[in-house]
Amino acid sequence: MEWVNDFFIRNADLYVKVLSSEAMLKEGEETAVKLTEYLSRRGLSRCRILDVGSGIGRIAIPLAKLGFKVIGIDISRDFINEATRRAAREGVTNNVIFLLGDARELSKITRQYAPFNVTLFMFTTVIGYYDYETDLSILKQVHEVSEPGSLLIIDTVDKEYYINNSGKSIINEIGDHLIIQRFKLGQSLRSVTVNWSYYIRDKDEYTLRLIANTQLSLRIYSIDELRELALRAGWNLIDAYSDIGETPYKPGGRLLAVFTYV
Numbered sequence: 001m002e003w004v005n006d007f008f009i010r011n012a013d014l015y016v017k018v019l020s021s022e023a024m025l026k027e028g029e030e031t032a033v034k035l036t037e038y039l040s041r042r043g044l045s046r047c048r049i050l051d052v053g054s055g056i057g058r059i060a061i062p063l064a065k066l067g068f069k070v071i072g073i074d075i076s077r078d079f080i081n082e083a084t085r086r087a088a089r090e091g092v093t094n095n096v097i098f099l100l101g102d103a104r105e106l107s108k109i110t111r112q113y114a115p116f117n118v119t120l121f122m123f124t125t126v127i128g129y130y131d132y133e134t135d136l137s138i139l140k141q142v143h144e145v146s147e148p149g150s151l152l153i154i155d156t157v158d159k160e161y162y163i164n165n166s167g168k169s170i171i172n173e174i175g176d177h178l179i180i181q182r183f184k185l186g187q188s189l190r191s192v193t194v195n196w197s198y199y200i201r202d203k204d205e206y207t208l209r210l211i212a213n214t215q216l217s218l219r220i221y222s223i224d225e226l227r228e229l230a231l232r233a234g235w236n237l238i239d240a241y242s243d244i245g246e247t248p249y250k251p252g253g254r255l256l257a258v259f260t261y262v
Helices: 002-010 012-019 022-041 060-065 077-090 103-113 132-144 159-165 223-232
Strands: 048-052 069-074 096-100 116-121 146-157 169-174 177-185 191-201 208-219 235-243 254-261
Touching: 002 012, 002 077, 002 208, 012 022, 012 077, 012 177, 022 060, 048 060, 048 103, 048 132, 060 069, 060 077, 060 096, 069 077, 069 103, 077 096, 096 103, 103 132, 132 146, 132 223, 132 235, 146 223, 159 177, 223 235, 223 254
Parallel strands: 048 069, 048 116, 069 096, 116 146
Antiparallel strands: 146 254, 169 177, 177 191, 191 208, 235 254
């Protein structure tokens, strides 16, 4: 998909700045703590984790600090370089490794570090970037590098959210950056086009300057469709949350789906 290269490779320097903001890093740290508590309740403390679409390591590095052995994979060299630098600064290079690679070749790239006890797709990453058959292939590859009893956690936004917000603009302010997302739902209700506009606040704190426009095309899923997809790849849905381990899933927003190895 051309937009994946545009978003994560050609505009990677911009996205690194956004992901490195205090708010985004704090969100990663808080999510890592919640994941740790959830995994501990399931008997998975200090285990081996595969973080797919690991970005700059805002989940992987906090998990490494909490004692997990983490392998992160991402398609962006800029993200991998930044994640590696951050891991060194945080003193966790013994617990986390970042690999440059395409998730569509996941088993080949990660096989030497397998098997994994937990695989993460956090913050609406990878699943939905391409098409149904590609998503199925990726989840089958995760199954190949996982051991029996392992978990798969997919953190996404459900189809109902996009249906409810089609034609609307969603505004997020992250540090000095303002991101406006505009959604357009496909006629089949299987895909959504998302137009991202990045603005930066000038020194006067009032003027916004446009710095980039990007268009994404996503394959979207309801919880039932995600359950069916994962089951075909060897994963059975066991839990669904809006906030991992805390808030039960409610349609129309964030969906953290937890699957177990079949």
